[in-house]
Amino acid sequence: MTSSPQMATVSPVPSIASAEEGLRLLRAMKLIRAFEEQVRNLSAAGVIPGLVHLCAGQEAVAVGVCSLLRADDMIASNHRGHGHCLAKGGDVGRLLAEIMGRRTGYGLGRGGSLHIFDAANGNLGTTGIVGGGIPLATGAALSAKRQARGQVTAAFFGDGALNQGLLFEVMNMAAIWRLPVLFVCENNGFGEFTAIEDVTAGADPLARGQAFGIPSETVDGMDVLAVRMAAQTAIERAREGNGPSFLVCKTYRYGGHHAGDKQDYKDAEEAKAWRLKDPIERLSRLLKESGLASEAAIAALTQEIDREVRAVVDLAKVTPLPADDDFEAHLYA
Amino acid sequence: MPSPHTITYRAAVLEALFGEMRRDGSVILMGEDIGAAGGVFKQTEGLFAEFGSERVIDTPISESGVFGIAVGAAMTGQRPVFEVMFGDFITLIMDQLVNQAAKINYMSAGQFRVPLVVRTAVGVGGNLGPQHSQSLHAWPVHIPGLKVVMPATPADAKGLMAAAIRDDNPVVFFEDRMLYNLREAVPEGVHVVPIGSATVKREGRDVTIIAVSRMVHTALAAADLLAKEDISAEVVDPRSLMPLDVETLVASVKKTSRAIVVDGGYRQYGITGEIAATVAEHAFDWLDAPVLRIGGANVPIPFSKTLEPLVLPDAQRLARDATALVRGQR
Missing domain, CATH: 3.40.50.970 (Thiamin diphosphate (ThDP)-binding fold, Pyr/PP domains)
Structure with missing residues (x-):
């Protein structure tokens, strides 16, 4: 339980089925990276009010899991959730509008970054309560089991949630009721400003899942293909009625707890070492080396995404703010 | 029906x-x-x-x-x-x-x-x-x-x-x-009571007792005692606390010009305060006396047989307080 990048588990070498699949995964990760970069700038410029929690560095986990989910599968996210929202098919414009507090956002601009809900894409929401999404995803799995359409759900949470009692209560029920849910821990080494090893007992977080008899696996969260391989097994297990899985994806948060955090608690050498494992660079290199995509094709993809995100930013800036009518709207159903 | x-x-x-x-x-x-x-x-x-x-x-x-x-x-x-x-x-x-x-x-x-x-x-x-x-x-x-x-x-x-x-x-x-x-x-069969609708449990002229849950029965018993004193109490049960049927409560208070709010929860910062304030805001000009709040005692509810009965108001105490209110002694 350290944030050293050398700790990643050795697993069978994952492979890519096709150039199309590889570029799709690369695109999804690059979109998140470009989006978060714009959010960071807009936050620094004061265009986005309040606090935002960015996920640059962790893209492989959201994309690895969500790229295998069906449209009617559901996820619950956490406070660092923009990547999950996009990976599950969220609309870039509506997402940014919500983060900017605009009325064209998913929640009429009343929720903001911490409260993004996207029912059409099966997103039960980002949340401001650490661990708060875990029971929601598990409850959705209870519905899925009753409805028997083979849906699965995934709960994304950070290593900070490993010490919430709620996680253990919910894992227990998911196990005894064999619910089709994936508990996906993004272990980025820090709960807010505090290193995980300073506040977490036990040699390995996996033991938390194993205690409930839940199949548990450590995953290289900087490798989208490794995440996919682990998620594939877990999703099949859930769809077949064999209950929950626990994935601990070792990853790294390039930014601070929130945008603007000075990060003086981080070790510079360690941060540099993690950057060498960058999930986007890693997949790009693999695509090039295996001849599935050219340097030029990847550069074109990057430019295309940058243009797309910049256009979304320009549009969001001129979308309307909520009006008085929106103040109490939807207080009750 | x-x-x-x-x-x-x-x-x-x-x-x-x-x-x-x-x-x-x-x-x-x-x-x-x-x-x-x-x-x-x-x-x-x-x-x-x-x-x-x-x-x-x-x-x-x-x-x-x-x-x-x-x-x-x-x-x-x-x-x-x-x-x-x-x-x-x-x-x-x-x-x-x-x-x-x-x-x-x-x-x-x-x-x-x-x-x-x-x-x-x-x-x-x-x-x-x-x-x-x-x-x-x-x-x-x-x-x-x-x-x-x-x-x-x-x-x-x-x-x-x-x-x-x-x-x-x-x-x-x-x-x-x-x-x-x-x-x-x-x-029998299907029976649905709309959420947010209060009900008048007993009609009266001199004082409105607004009571919820078990306290409704305490209020009705108090109303029987008050009747012997020639005091006519109206008992209103909000049934729902949110949304609160302000209209029915206020109509009753405007009729009787006096109100007592009774609840079994802790009195401090409890629902009696909210309901009393709501009634006062809407019927101030009709009131002949301050709205009286009666709630559960502000102590952890004790176990012992001698102490537990002290927690909740009973009909006698409620009738005594209502009498004082109606006779201008409060």
């Missing part, structure tokens, strides 16, 4: 559960000992036999986690009725209730609804002590996005449980366990 039959409060709630579960396959029950055991108060007896373990779900003693799962299930097509065995234990689900269930419809701009019921047994009696006797209804009623009901009679318990299950919002349903054996006429 279907014909009434005389059953207990407990049986009346059970009738609503049977009715709604037969009517709507998405209604599920979740709680401790509610399945095979039939509930610690026999309040779910027979449901497990008819609907099975898939719909009457025995849960571990993990209130927070179970309730969180119920919220997720409610967001995705189920209508859970989640049982908190004792009302004192709603403290264990407060995060899910306050930060998730109450706000999801608002935060998602209506994309997700949370149609669930929290039912819980409250009330002083039986010497169960400080952690099994409280009425914490003032907690959820403080939170925008929640509805709160507190039926006093078997008929209202049946009708409000049906309404709560059909409601698309989270509804907290407080039932006083000392009312469970109360027998009264209850409509």
Whole structure:
């Protein structure tokens, strides 16, 4: 339980089925990276009010899991959730509008970054309560089991949630009721400003899942293909009625707890070492080396995404703010 | 109107559960000992036999986690009725209730609804002590996005449980366990009481007593005592605390020009203050006396036989206070 990048588990070498699949995964990760970069700038410029929690560095986990989910599968996210929202098919414009507090956002601009809900894409929401999404995803799995359409759900949470009692209560029920849910821990080494090893007992977080008899696996969260391989097994297990899985994806948060955090608690050498494992660079290199995509094709993809995100930013800036009518709207159903 | 039959409060709630579960396959029950055991108060007896373990779900003693799962299930097509065995234990689900269930419809701009019921047994009696006797209804009623009901009679318990299950919002349903054996006429078949509607339990001219849950019966007994003193008391039961039927309450107070608000929860910062203030705001010019608040004592509810009876107001005390109010002695 350290944030050293050398700790990643050795697993069978994952492979890519096709150039199309590889570029799709690369695109999804690059979109998140470009989006978060714009959010960071807009936050620094004061265009986005309040606090935002960015996920640059962790893209492989959201994309690895969500790229295998069906449209009617559901996820619950956490406070660092923009990547999950996009990976599950969220609309870039509506997402940014919500983060900017605009009325064209998913929640009429009343929720903001911490409260993004996207029912059409099966997103039960980002949340401001650490661990708060875990029971929601598990409850959705209870519905899925009753409805028997083979849906699965995934709960994304950070290593900070490993010490919430709620996680253990919910894992227990998911196990005894064999619910089709994936508990996906993004272990980025820090709960807010505090290193995980300073506040977490036990040699390995996996033991938390194993205690409930839940199949548990450590995953290289900087490798989208490794995440996919682990998620594939877990999703099949859930769809077949064999209950929950626990994935601990070792990853790294390039930014601070929130945008603007000075990060003086981080070790510079360690941060540099993690950057060498960058999930986007890693997949790009693999695509090039295996001849599935050219340097030029990847550069074109990057430019295309940058243009797309910049256009979304320009549009969001001129979308309307909520009006008085929106103040109490939807207080009750 | 279907014909009434005389059953207990407990049986009346059970009738609503049977009715709604037969009517709507998405209604599920979740709680401790509610399945095979039939509930610690026999309040779910027979449901497990008819609907099975898939719909009457025995849960571990993990209130927070179970309730969180119920919220997720409610967001995705189920209508859970989640049982908190004792009302004192709603403290264990407060995060899910306050930060998730109450706000999801608002935060998602209506994309997700949370149609669930929290039912819980409250009330002083039986010497169960400080952690099994409280009425914490003032907690959820403080939170925008929640509805709160507190039926006093078997008929209202049946009708409000049906309404709560059909409601698309989270509804907290407080039932006083000392009312469970109360027998009264209850409509057979489908019976729904709209949430947010108060009822005048007894008409009167001189003073309005606004009382909820078990205190309604205390107020009615006090009204009998007051009648012997030639004081005519009107008893109004809000039935729902949120939304509150302000119109019915205020109409009564304008008629009688005096109001007493009685509740079994702690008096400090409790619902008596809110209701008294609401009545005063709307009927100030009609009032001949300050609105009187009578609540549960502001102490942890003691276990001992000599102390527990001191917690709640009784009919004699209420009648004495009402007499003083009407005669201008307060």
